[in-house]
Each structure stands twice: as structure tokens, then as C-alpha cells.
Amino acid sequence: MTLGIPRPLDNELPAAYADRVGQWYMSWNKTNKKLGQFFTPLSVARFMARLLPVGNERLRLLDPGAGLGILSAALCEVSDRDIELVAYEIDAEIADYLDACLSYTQTWMKTKNRTLQYRVVRDDFVLAHAKTLYESSDQLHDAVICNPPYFKLSKNDPRAQAAEIVVYGQPNIYALFMAVSAAILRPGGYAVYITPRSYAAGPYFSRFRDYFFSYMRPRTIHLFESRDDVFEEVLQESMILLAERSGYDSDILLSSSVADTDLGVMSKRITSVAQVVGKDNILRLPLTEQDREIAELVNSWTGNLHKYNMEISTGPVVPFRASHLVTSAGEVPATHAPLLWMQNIKPMRCEWPQQHKGQYLVLKGADKLVLPNQNYVLLRRFSAKEERQRLTAAPYFANLNTPVIGLENHLNYIYRPKGQLLDDETRGLALLLNSDLINQYFRTFSGSTQVNAAEIRSLPLPPLDAIIEMGRLAAGKNFNGTDPVATVLGIYA
Numbered sequence: 001m002t003l004g005i006p007r008p009l010d011n012e013l014p015a016a017y018a019d020r021v022g023q024w025y026m027s028w029n030k031t032n033k034k035l036g037q038f039f040t041p042l043s044v045a046r047f048m049a050r051l052l053p054v055g056n057e058r059l060r061l062l063d064p065g066a067g068l069g070i071l072s073a074a075l076c077e078v079s080d081r082d083i084e085l086v087a088y089e090i091d092a093e094i095a096d097y098l099d100a101c102l103s104y105t106q107t108w109m110k111t112k113n114r115t116l117q118y119r120v121v122r123d124d125f126v127l128a129h130a131k132t133l134y135e136s137s138d139q140l141h142d143a144v145i146c147n148p149p150y151f152k153l154s155k156n157d158p159r160a161q162a163a164e165i166v167v168y169g170q171p172n173i174y175a176l177f178m179a180v181s182a183a184i185l186r187p188g189g190y191a192v193y194i195t196p197r198s199y200a201a202g203p204y205f206s207r208f209r210d211y212f213f214s215y216m217r218p219r220t221i222h223l224f225e226s227r228d229d230v231f232e233e234v235l236q237e238s239m240i241l242l243a244e245r246s247g248y249d250s251d252i253l254l255s256s257s258v259a260d261t262d263l264g265v266m267s268k269r270i271t272s273v274a275q276v277v278g279k280d281n282i283l284r285l286p287l288t289e290q291d292r293e294i295a296e297l298v299n300s301w302t303g304n305l306h307k308y309n310m311e312i313s314t315g316p317v318v319p320f321r322a323s324h325l326v327t328s329a330g331e332v333p334a335t336h337a338p339l340l341w342m343q344n345i346k347p348m349r350c351e352w353p354q355q356h357k358g359q360y361l362v363l364k365g366a367d368k369l370v371l372p373n374q375n376y377v378l379l380r381r382f383s384a385k386e387e388r389q390r391l392t393a394a395p396y397f398a399n400l401n402t403p404v405i406g407l408e409n410h411l412n413y414i415y416r417p418k419g420q421l422l423d424d425e426t427r428g429l430a431l432l433l434n435s436d437l438i439n440q441y442f443r444t445f446s447g448s449t450q451v452n453a454a455e456i457r458s459l460p461l462p463p464l465d466a467i468i469e470m471g472r473l474a475a476g477k478n479f480n481g482t483d484p485v486a487t488v489l490g491i492y493a
Helices: 014-028 042-051 071-079 092-111 125-133 158-162 173-183 203-215 260-265 289-300 423-434 437-444 453-457 464-474 483-492
Strands: 059-061 085-087 116-121 142-144 186-195 217-224 237-246 251-258 269-273 311-315 338-339 360-362 369-373 375-380 393-397 406-409 411-415
Touching: 014 042, 014 071, 014 092, 014 203, 042 071, 042 237, 042 260, 059 071, 071 085, 071 092, 071 142, 071 453, 085 092, 125 158, 125 173, 142 173, 142 411, 158 173, 173 186, 186 437, 203 217, 269 375, 289 437, 311 453, 375 423, 393 423, 423 437, 423 464, 423 483, 437 483
Parallel strands: 059 085, 059 142, 085 116, 142 186, 217 251, 338 406
Antiparallel strands: 186 237, 217 237, 251 269, 311 411, 338 360, 369 406, 375 393, 375 411
16 A cells, blocks of 8 residues: 555445545645646545446446546446446546555455456546547547546647647636547447536537537436535536437436535436537526426527627726726716726616725726716626526616726626617616526526626527516616516516
8 A cells, every 4th residue: 555545444435445545635735726636525426426327248447537536436336347447647646546546446346256457547638638539549438437627728738739629718627528538438438527517508618519519418417506515616516417429319317406415315307408408509407397497488589689789798997907097086087987896786786986996997098998988787797606696787877977987807798889778778688687587597507607798698588678668667666676577578478
């Protein structure tokens, strides 16, 4: 055994031993965030292992980001097959502990009259196999079980360049692990991954989705609704995907739990592929019948921002670049413009000034950073981890005494490029975006704290007359924002 590593207990299950080694490692060290390391909880590892179909023949298994081997060990616990494992781990120290954990797993397997042959590869998995994204491989695996690393790459990173076919914008390493491992999976083979949910939607993962889902068909999807109860410091919902390398679709099992501690009381439903895999291979997850009904309603709408001559953009003031222009006091409109931040925006109201950061923007030198003082729908680009509401929008009615305003980069704003938003349009659209209906629809495809402008741009909208009617009904009234939406959609839906 590796010097200092805990010894196995009598009759200890392999995954439990790997988990205990992980806790020991974390007691005196931290996982390498530069390598995107997040150890898999024991309950999750066993859940993922049970998802993979098992049989009686020898299984050629790939674990591309093995860590301490808890996923492979969990599969060895539940499978009746002899296993031939290739486990990749780039961290040299953890690779030594991985070898120890797999050695114990091998010994345990012998007591069950089964064999484990394993090879620990101390190398970068993506660079080692990226060429298989472009050409077929003669070394294919029967199954993949994977908790890939998680961090963003620059476009100039060798891994991003080697996997260019699946890269758009700023890539994340976990998507490259998924794509490359799918490329070396045999037809009819299965892969199970636990990752952030961000690849399910958004333009940055569009090339990845096109590639991955041209080979892989989802069979089971499990969603953890809590953003940080499975992996700390990951501000997105985690998702487990079981997919088959196949050209044939079948119904998909959707399940969910709040966190990894309540996997025994999860909700489940079976739904069609058409309900889950939509346009641009975006994954929508209608976890309940109500989710399905809401998705059906919203997807029946034929409007969107562009059809109504509206656009959405991101606030142009980036504070660290404009720090010399951002001040905590100023004279509006003589020398300063109001500067609105994400914190100034509450549901259906805009509060300025606040006791928060610099609320003023120096006019001199800010010509390219200010916007005309006109009607906007202001939308937070991020929601807090603990918030269920993903979309927080406020109507801004050009009511500050200034010819121009500043909007900080954590805000999106909706406007009409040729003309202006009417008051009722502004109010009605903000109401709709704040509504439970749209927030529940948004959650079916977005598990991130970030609200992407492209997602709002493609969001289906009801008829413009309906939006205007929502704003007209709400004018001058103090309410929570749901009644006019429900009332009007009962007429127009």
C-alpha cells in the first residue's frame, strides 16, 4: 500500500474504501481546483453504477477522470462481470492513491470469483484521445463511467485546439471529456456522466451538443435540484446522464432529487425524446406533469423579441475597466449619469440610488458606455444560489432626470433599436419574465445561475397584444405580478 494511506477494513466494500481514502486525503489536503477536481460522493457513485446495464461477459470499462476510483469501484460492487478497466488520472499523487484503491478492489473482486484487470494511465485524457473526434479508433470500450474535471479553458489551450470540432466560445473541460469518451465507446455501449447542467442549453455548448448527440442517445437523466449540495463551489445544478451510443431513440426516464442525500425518495417520470431533446439539441427536463404542460403552452407561442422589433443586450459598463469613471457620489445630470447594477433591480421595481458600490458614472470619457434614457426592461444576468426564481426583471420608465444612464455588465436590458418600448409593453414584458410560469419554463432547460441573453432572445413569447394587456392591467396597481399574466393568458393562451 502507498505510505500513509488508510488500510482497508475487514470486508470493506471497494467504493466505501475509496470514499474513506478521499476523506482522509481531504483532511490534510485540498483537491486541485486548477485541475478541476471534485470527488464524487459515495451515494452518487453507487447510483451511477446501478444505472449502467450489466451482463455476464467481460466488460471493457473506461474511467476518464478517475480520481480515487470510486466510480469504477462502485461498478465492481454491483456488476457480475469480469472487468477490464482503463483509468486516467493526471494528478500524480492522486494516481498513486488510485492505484492503491483499485488494487484493493481487485483483491475484493477475487473473493467474489470475479476478476479486475486495471491500468492506471497518468496522462491527459483529452490530449491522448482527441484525434478520435476526427477519425475512428480501433480501441473501443463497452462502457464509460465518468465524473470529469470542471473548469473553463481558453481557446488557446492545447486541449481546446485539439478538440476544436466541439468548441465554441469559451469551452469547459468537462464537455471535452464527454465528447472524447463518447468517440471511443463502441456502438451499443453505454456511458454515464455526472456534470454541471450547463451543456444542456446555450450557444457555447452548441457544437458539443451537435457532436455528442449525433452519437449518443439519452436513456436516463437525473437532476439534482440543489446547486451546491453535491459539489461545493459549483454554482450550477448537477446532472447525471446515462446515454447509449446508438442511432435509435426510445423513451427517457427523468428523475430528480434535491441533493445526493435523498436518492431513495426521488421523483420519476418517463417521457418521450421529443419532450426532452429539442431544437439545437437543447435538453429540456420537464420533471413533472405541470412542467410538461407549461412547456407545451410556452412552446406553442410563436412570438419572440425579434418579431416584436425588440433586442436584448448586456450592460456596457465593466467596473474594473471603468473604475476611474465609477463614483459613489455625483451630480446628475450635470457631470454624472446614474449607474444601475444588478443589486438595483428587484422584481418589478428599480431602486436607485442604493447604498451599494458606485451609483454614479462620470460623463466625461464615458461616451461609449452610456445609453439613452428611455424605457427598458432590466434583467439580472445572475440569480443567487439559494433563489428558485431564475429571472428577475424590472421595468425602467426613463424616470430619472438624465439624458443618459449607465448599466453595469451584470445586467441585460431589453429595448427597441428603432423606436422605444411603450410603457405597457415595458411593464407587461417585465411581468411575464418575473412570472412563475416563465420561471418554471426557464428551469426546464437552464440549471445555471447565469441568465444568457441568447436564451431570452430565443424565448417564445405570447402575442404582443397580450403582453401589452398585461401591462395595462397592472398599471398603477400594487400586486405580486402573477394575476395579470394568469388573467391575460387565460384569454390568449
